[in-house]
Amino acid sequence: MAVSVETLPAMESDDVVRARRQQRTIGLAIFAALSVGALVVAHDVPDWMDSGVQKWAQDRYKWSVVNRQSSKLFTWLFNPLADLLTWAVENAESLLLALRWPGVIALVGVIGWRTGGMRAAIAGSAALFSVGVIADWDLAMRTLAIMIVAVVIALLIGVPLGILTARSDRIERVVRVLLDTAQVMPIFVYFSPATIFFGIQFPPAVVVTVIYALPPAVRLTNLGLRQVPVVVNEVGESFGTTSMQQLLKVQLPMARRTILLGLNQVIMMAFAVVVLASLLGTGDLGQEVLSGLQKQEVGKAFAAGLGIVLMAVALDRISTGEKSKRHSRLATTLPAVSTRTAAMIAVAVPVMVVVFARVVDASVFPTSLHYNLATVIDDAVRWVQDNLRKGVPVIGGTQAISDFITLHLLNPLRDFLLWLPWLFVIVVMALAGWLSKGWRLSVTIAICLGLIATMGYDNNTLLWDHAMDTLSQVLVAIAISIAIALPLGMWAGRSDRVERALRPFLDAAQVLPQFVYLIPVVFLFSIGRAAGVVACVIYAVPPCIRLTSLGMREVPFAPREAAISFGATGRQEMRNVQLPLARKAILLGINQTMMMVLATVIIAALIGAGGLGLLAYRASAKPQIDFGLGTAGGLSIVLLAIMLDRLTQAWGTHSDSDRGA
Amino acid sequence: MTSIRRKGQLAIAGVLIAAALAACGDDSTSSGDGGGGKTTGAAITLAANPWTGSAVNAYVAKVVIEANLGAPVEIIDIDENATWVGLDDGSIDATLEVWPSGHAADYETYITGKKTVLDLGRLGPQAKIGWYVPKFVIDEHPELATWEGFKDPELAKLFATAESGSLGQFTMGDPSYVTYDEQVIQNLGLPLKYVVAGSEAALLTAIDQAIADKKPLLMQFWKPHWKSARVELVEVALPAITPECEASLAAQDGKYACDYPVDELYKAASAGLEAKNPAVFKMLSAMQLSTEQQSEIGSFIDGDGMTPGEAAKKWVDANPDVWKAWLA
Numbered sequence: 001m002a003v004s005v006e007t008l009p010a011m012e013s014d015d016v017v018r019a020r021r022q023q024r025t026i027g028l029a030i031f032a033a034l035s036v037g038a039l040v041v042a043h044d045v046p047d048w049m050d051s052g053v054q055k056w057a058q059d060r061y062k063w064s065v066v067n068r069q070s071s072k073l074f075t076w077l078f079n080p081l082a083d084l085l086t087w088a089v090e091n092a093e094s095l096l097l098a099l100r101w102p103g104v105i106a107l108v109g110v111i112g113w114r115t116g117g118m119r120a121a122i123a124g125s126a127a128l129f130s131v132g133v134i135a136d137w138d139l140a141m142r143t144l145a146i147m148i149v150a151v152v153i154a155l156l157i158g159v160p161l162g163i164l165t166a167r168s169d170r171i172e173r174v175v176r177v178l179l180d181t182a183q184v185m186p187i188f189v190y191f192s193p194a195t196i197f198f199g200i201q202f203p204p205a206v207v208v209t210v211i212y213a214l215p216p217a218v219r220l221t222n223l224g225l226r227q228v229p230v231v232v233n234e235v236g237e238s239f240g241t242t243s244m245q246q247l248l249k250v251q252l253p254m255a256r257r258t259i260l261l262g263l264n265q266v267i268m269m270a271f272a273v274v275v276l277a278s279l280l281g282t283g284d285l286g287q288e289v290l291s292g293l294q295k296q297e298v299g300k301a302f303a304a305g306l307g308i309v310l311m312a313v314a315l316d317r318i319s320t321g322e323k324s325k326r327h328s329r330l331a332t333t334l335p336a337v338s339t340r341t342a343a344m345i346a347v348a349v350p351v352m353v354v355v356f357a358r359v360v361d362a363s364v365f366p367t368s369l370h371y372n373l374a375t376v377i378d379d380a381v382r383w384v385q386d387n388l389r390k391g392v393p394v395i396g397g398t399q400a401i402s403d404f405i406t407l408h409l410l411n412p413l414r415d416f417l418l419w420l421p422w423l424f425v426i427v428v429m430a431l432a433g434w435l436s437k438g439w440r441l442s443v444t445i446a447i448c449l450g451l452i453a454t455m456g457y458d459n460n461t462l463l464w465d466h467a468m469d470t471l472s473q474v475l476v477a478i479a480i481s482i483a484i485a486l487p488l489g490m491w492a493g494r495s496d497r498v499e500r501a502l503r504p505f506l507d508a509a510q511v512l513p514q515f516v517y518l519i520p521v522v523f524l525f526s527i528g529r530a531a532g533v534v535a536c537v538i539y540a541v542p543p544c545i546r547l548t549s550l551g552m553r554e555v556p557f558a559p560r561e562a563a564i565s566f567g568a569t570g571r572q573e574m575r576n577v578q579l580p581l582a583r584k585a586i587l588l589g590i591n592q593t594m595m596m597v598l599a600t601v602i603i604a605a606l607i608g609a610g611g612l613g614l615l616a617y618r619a620s621a622k623p624q625i626d627f628g629l630g631t632a633g634g635l636s637i638v639l640l641a642i643m644l645d646r647l648t649q650a651w652g653t654h655s656d657s658d659r660g661a
Numbered sequence: 662m663t664s665i666r667r668k669g670q671l672a673i674a675g676v677l678i679a680a681a682l683a684a685c686g687d688d689s690t691s692s693g694d695g696g697g698g699k700t701t702g703a704a705i706t707l708a709a710n711p712w713t714g715s716a717v718n719a720y721v722a723k724v725v726i727e728a729n730l731g732a733p734v735e736i737i738d739i740d741e742n743a744t745w746v747g748l749d750d751g752s753i754d755a756t757l758e759v760w761p762s763g764h765a766a767d768y769e770t771y772i773t774g775k776k777t778v779l780d781l782g783r784l785g786p787q788a789k790i791g792w793y794v795p796k797f798v799i800d801e802h803p804e805l806a807t808w809e810g811f812k813d814p815e816l817a818k819l820f821a822t823a824e825s826g827s828l829g830q831f832t833m834g835d836p837s838y839v840t841y842d843e844q845v846i847q848n849l850g851l852p853l854k855y856v857v858a859g860s861e862a863a864l865l866t867a868i869d870q871a872i873a874d875k876k877p878l879l880m881q882f883w884k885p886h887w888k889s890a891r892v893e894l895v896e897v898a899l900p901a902i903t904p905e906c907e908a909s910l911a912a913q914d915g916k917y918a919c920d921y922p923v924d925e926l927y928k929a930a931s932a933g934l935e936a937k938n939p940a941v942f943k944m945l946s947a948m949q950l951s952t953e954q955q956s957e958i959g960s961f962i963d964g965d966g967m968t969p970g971e972a973a974k975k976w977v978d979a980n981p982d983v984w985k986a987w988l989a
Contacts (some may be wrong), residue, residue, distance in 0.1 A: 065770060068750060069777070191743075200747040252866035281739030281747075291738065293862045294711045295887075295963075296869075390874075428893060466908035522866040527832070527858045528824040606859040608824070614836060614857060621742060621837025 027439075031431045038423035044629075045422050045464050051454035058628030064196045064252070065624075074197070082203035085149065089202040092145035096185040101137055101365050103354035105129055110346045112318035119316045127314035134373045135307025137287060137365035142284040144311060146202065148272050150209035154266050158214050159259065162221025163247065172222065177642070179215040184595075186616035187212070187276050187603040189634035193624035195280065205277040213270040220262030224255030229377030264319045271312035275305070275513040279620075285311075291516055298519050305516040306373065312511060336416040385523045387469035398524035405476065405530040414472040422453055422464055427642070437650035448643040458615060467636050470611035471600060473529050474640070477597045482590060485541045487587070489548025492575070493582070499549055506542035514603050515537060521609050529611075530606025538598035544589045551585025552578055591648040598641045602631045612637045701735040705934075705941055707734060708748075708756040709969075710741045713887050713959040718757035718784065718950060720973035721958065725984050728977075730940050732788055748778045748931045755930040755945050758784055762839035762924055772929070776778040777933075781945055783930035786885060789896070790839070790923040792831075792883035795872055796893035799865045807898040808849060811879075817852045825854035828843065832880040833857045834864035841910075841917045842881055845899065848918035852882050853879070868892060887963055947987040956985070 068074055097103055105125050113121035121225040131140050186206060194204035222272050228251050236250045252259070278286030285304050292301030388398040417425065426449045433442035454462035492499040514535060521538075525531040563577045580588075605613030612633045619630020666857065675728040705726060709719040716738075723734040741760075745767045747753030763767070771778040794805065804821075805808035811817050817829030824830060835838055843855045857863045860929035864880060865888055871878035872892060882894060900906075906919035928945060935942040952975075959970035977984060 065749075066775065183815060191789055192746075195743050195746040198741050199750055199752050201737065201752070279740055279743075281737050281743055283738050285740055291711060296862065385873075401821045519862060519866050522863050523870055526822060526824075526870065527867050528822070529857065530823070587933050606858065607863045608858050610857060610859075614859060618836055619857070621835070622766070623742070 002562070013302040018577055021114070023302040029436060030130055031427065033435070034427045035424060035431075036422055036535050041421060041423050043421045045462055047455045049454050050456040051451075052456070053454070054456050054628035054632045058629070061192065061196070064193070065295070068196060072218065078197045079199075082198040085198070085206045088149045089145050092148050093142050096141040097138065099354050100285060100357035100362050100511060101132055101349060101351075102362055104141070104359040106353035107350040108314060110320060110350050110566040114342070115318055116344050120320065123317040123562065124314045127310045127317065131307045131310045131314070132365040132661045133369055133371050133653070134303050134310075136288065136304075139283070139288060139304075139308055140283065140311060143274055143286060143308065144280060146205055146209065146284065147267070147315075149207045149310075150213060150270050151263075151266055154210050154213040154270070155263065158209070158217025158262070158266070162216075162218040162259075163225065165218060165222045166225035171299050175218065178202045179218060180642055180645070181638050182211050183215050183387030184638045186613065186634045187273060188602065188616045189630050191280065191620035192627055199284075201281045206279045207248065208277050208280070209270050209273055214275045216269055217262045218267030220258050221255070223259030224262070225251055226453050227258065228254045245560065256654055257483065260319070260323035264316060267315045267319055268312060269515040271308060271315075273295050274308055275515050280604065286513075293515055293519060296519060297374065297380035298516070299376070301516050301519075302377040302512075304515045308513060309508075309511045309574045321343075343527045362363045381520050383519060389524055400541040402525040402528070402530040404532075405480075405533055406528060409479075410472060410529050410533070413476060414469055417472055420466060423472045425468075426450060426453075429647075433650070434645060436647060441646060441650055442634055442645055445643050448639040450637045452639050458629055458633075463612075463615075463632055465638055466610075466612050466615065466633065468639060470613065470637070471640060473533060473536075473604070473609060473611060474601060474644070477533045477540065477600075478590070478594055480533065481540040481544055481593050482536065484590070485544035485593065486548055486586070488541075488546040489586075490552060490574070490579070492545060492549040493552025493578075502545065506545060510537055510542045514600065518603070519606055527608035529604075529609045531607045532601070532613075535607065536597040536600040539600045540593045543596060544593040547592060548586050548647075549588030551582035551589065554585065555581040587648065589650050590651075591645065594644050594648055597643070598637065601637065612640075621649070632649060672843045692777050693871070693888050700727050700731055703937060704735045705938060706747075707736050708744045708753045709738050710734050710744065710756070710758065711738065713962055714786070714885065714955050715741075715758045715972065716962070716969045717754075717955050717958045718948075720969040721950065721977060721984070722755075722757060722948060724947065724973045724977045725861065725987065726944065726971070729988055730938075730944065732938055732941055738885070738888060738959075742767075745778070748929060750777075751931045753931060754934045754937065755789070755928065755947070757928045757948070758786075758899045758926050759929050760788060760924050762790060762921070763837070765839075766887045777930055777932050779930050782851055783949075784928050784947045786926050786955060788883055788885060788926055790881065790883040790924065792879060792920040794818060794877065794879055794896040795868065795870070796895050797875060798877045798879075800896050805897065805970065806895070808900065811851045811853065811897075812849075815850045820853070820879050821833060822856075824856050828854040828880065830850050831855050832864060832867060832878060834881060835861045838881075840881060841921065844915050844917045848916060849900075864932075868894075871959075885956065890956070890960070890963075894953045904933075926937045939955060944987050948986070948989070954980075 011517045030094060031230075037042070099107065105128050109121045109125035110129050112124035113496070126327050131137070149226040160177065165175050191204070198204045198207055207384050230251060232254065233246065274284070275286040275289050278284055278290060281287075285307050288299045288304035292298070292304060316432065388397060389399050394400075395401060420428075426446055430442040430446040452467050453464050456502070457463065458466060488498075488502065492502055517538065518535065521534055523536050532565050560573055560577050561582065563573045601609065601611070602613040602616055603616050605611065615626075615638065616630050616631025619634065620625040623630075690935045698893075700875075700896045707719045707722060719736050723736060726732055726734050737747075739747065739753070742754050744753060745764070748756065750773055768928065774781055774980060781800070792808070800807050802810065802816060804813070805816060811829070812897070816876055819829075820829035821827060822830045829852060831842060831846060832853060833842060836857050836859070846853050858867060867878060867880070868888065869892075879897070881927075884894075884896075890896070897960075901916060902922060906917055907919075909916045928948070930942065930945060933946075958972050958976045961967045961975060965972075967975070
């Protein structure tokens with residue numbers, strides 16, 4: 001993701017400058033008038049604005065429950081689909097178990113060798129082997145079976161959809177909103193409909209995983225195809241190829257690298273929802289995490305969670321497709337094989353290993369190789385809980401931090417947002433959008449916030465008020481994340497040693513299922529919004545550090561060298577040259593931070609954060625009563641996300657340029 | 662020079678060989694956890710919800726059914742809400758522990774309404790949801806043993822946190838569990854703020870925190886619960902249930918101001934189970950386990966570290982008179 005050096009703006013004539021200043025003044029005057037009007041209007045959202053979406057959703061749910069067995073929609077479409085998905089997962093699981101653990105590891109190794117060279121093969125096999133060491137192999141194979149089915153389906157739907165969006169801008173805009181919704185809508189809202197339509201256990205788990213994993217497939221196929229140079233397309237056309245030939249023989253092969261990145265991202269997203277999907281009764285490794293948490297056994301949950309992480313790492317290594325065969329030292333010491341021999345080895349080795357494993361009857365991962373991670377983790381957690389809560393010099397401890405966040409950050413901001421009349425909030429945010437990019441953005445923001453105002457009530461509380469509560473938490477979490485991540489990112493951007501030291505912590509924080517560290521977070525920070533903010537910060541800081549560091553490293557050395565040669569100190573050079581040039585990447589980092597925070601808001605509801613996330617959870621917990629409410633809450637979260645995403649993206653670009661998906 | 666087609670052929674060859682190997686072997690993917698004897702016929706699917714009591718019921722039933730009725734039993738670990746969806750379409754045959762207060766809407770929809778699920782009668786244990794505090798709170802302030810003690814703002818302030826401000830904090834666990842607490846707090850005029858922990862795990866952690874700090878905690882909790890064996894929890898007395906309260910509950914008018922009713926835990930089965938396997942249906946209808954028996958088996962799991970299957974087998978072997986009555 002290279003950041004280009006910004007060019008100087010062209011000099012403009014006096015007329016243009018004057019016209020622009022006039023536009024500005026008119027615009028500001030309009031907004032001033034709107035603000036005054038907003039302050040005069042009623043403070044709370046009027047009742048007539050309730051769009052009835054809650055009742056509509058609840059009625060649809062009721063209808064589905066009553067007509068599950070009788071309606072043709074179910075008997076002809078959903079039930080056969082559910083049966084197909086169950087068949088697919090069960091057979092995938094049987095196959096994986098039948099290959100025996102040495103066979104699966106050998107297979108993964110060989111695939112890694114063909115796609116990424118010896119290094120990928122070893123990394124993939126070692127990671128998968130470690131899964132067996134710290135977690136239950138059979139459960140891991142069940143998780144893997146669900147993942148494989150979900151990933152295959154995500155690709156089968158995603159790549160064609162990506163091709164469609166690459167051909168038409170209008171379709172792309174519509175699909176983009178749908179994909180954003182799919183990724184941000186709290187997964188809890190999908191649970192009940194998924195079980196009503198597809199039953200319990202495997203089918204709904206696959207469906208929910210596909211929904212989450214689909215966007216990268218579509219986005220990256222789209223990106224890859226759009227990046228094919230126009231010249232190449234023209235050459236194909238001039239040779240008389242048909243559209244289909246063009247697509248299959250020219251464009252897709254040229255977009256191959258990006259599409260493979262899409263495959264990699266699909267796998268990562270699928271693993272990210274394993275634990276949540278296991279709430280549907282899949283009985284896999286994700287469920288081990290949940291059952292550990294139920295008993296407050298953090299060590300057990302951690303071991304299972306780490307097993308999931310290692311599986312994800314194994315698949316990540318073999319699907320990255322970085323063929324560094326020619327460059328790694330390991331490759332040059334081994335004799336080079338012709339492609340044909342390599343292919344034969346690729347088939348023969350796993351087959352021989354599987355045969356051997358079945359003969360030896362290695363059906364169970366040997367217990368002698370097991371390492372009990374749980375007790376180690378439990379001890380570590382106990383130490384942290386005993387020592388970090390109170391009595392820490394200077395900062396007082398985590399309880400003191402929690403109280404500070406609640407009393408001095410969250411409460412004032414929430415009280416302020418609730419004190420402002422609802423229309424005034426919309427006008428001010430729209431103004432921010434207009435100043436950042438243009439009237440189009442301000443209209444988008446106004447629509448998003450306006451729709452939130454139509455979401456109705458939760459008992460006697462407006463969903464608007466819940467949204468302001470959640471917004472206050474999101475803003476505080478973003479602010480804290482940036483305050484931590486930017487300095488660390490800048491430091492890592494300038495020092496290789498720091499970056500290397502930080503990397504394992506960043507990887508762990510991002511990939512470990514969040515459920516695993518929720519209990520220690522609650523113990524240290526008490527239930528409530530502060531704990532939720534901390535959980536969001538843990539998740540959101542790593543990408544921000546990474547992108548800041550990357551942005552700083554991508555700044556070309558020439559301008560920095562020029563500054564140094566003119567006598568600038570290190571700090572001056574960083575502040576006046578490197579940071580401004582890294583601005584775009586840093587702003588992208590902030591955008592990603594924000595999306596991560598919004599994704600965690602849902603989980604935060606499970607540790608006392610309340611707000612819209614709690615409403616979404618209630619949709620899955622008490623669907624008979626709260627499905628409509630939860631859907632409205634989930635939609636509000638999506639609208640907040642779209643608004644904040646477009647706003648922060650606009651800060652990363654100027655008003656005349658547009659970023660792609 | 663390997664073309665895409667060549668690679669494809671090799672890949673297909675590899676998959677075919679692997680599949681052939683898989684088919685050749687005999688694999689029992691169903692785990693036999695302590696089951697003896699031959700089992701034939703369609704598998705009976707029992708739900709085990711994520712608490713020890715539910716797992717105990719399911720595994721005891723599994724051991725007894727597989728040994729005496731010859732039907733294979735499969736146990737699914739699943740959420741208590743999704744269980745009803747499974748019962749509705751028959752993918753779950755029976756669940757052996759349902760808490761009435763939490764599933765009134767499900768009862769109405771599936772048992773009374775669609776009739777796709779049947780009420781198999783009481784399991785045995787009587788559960789009590791209510792207001793609980795750690796024992797050290799009562800030791801220090803005996804007045805707080807009843808709800809009237811909380812009318813005093815100074816005593817209520819002992820329970821205050823950053824989230825509750827100047828009011829005392831009342832902590833609710835998982836919002837999906839039944840709760841009348843907001844109404845009761847309001848109708849009794851108590852200076853408490855209702856705060857939702859969001860999940861049972863968070864609530865349990867809050868208990869640990871309260872005991873570590875000796876900080877008073879008032880919460881909605883229930884017995885039986887495995888946590889009560891580790892930590893002493895005392896129930897706060899709420900007003901006894903009056904006919905007005907019962908009427909208010911039925912009318913859902915928000916004026917409830919009494920204690921929680923006692924929950925008689927019951928069993929539910931899919932309507933198709935009787936036809937599928939009459940003997941199992943009869944046995945499950947007759948099955949009874951008391952709170953003490955559940956705790957005993959539960960202590961093998963939580964205390965001695967046995968798997969649920971092993972714990973169930975140990976108890977079944979030691980108590981033939983109890984389960985033989987279910988088969989009579």
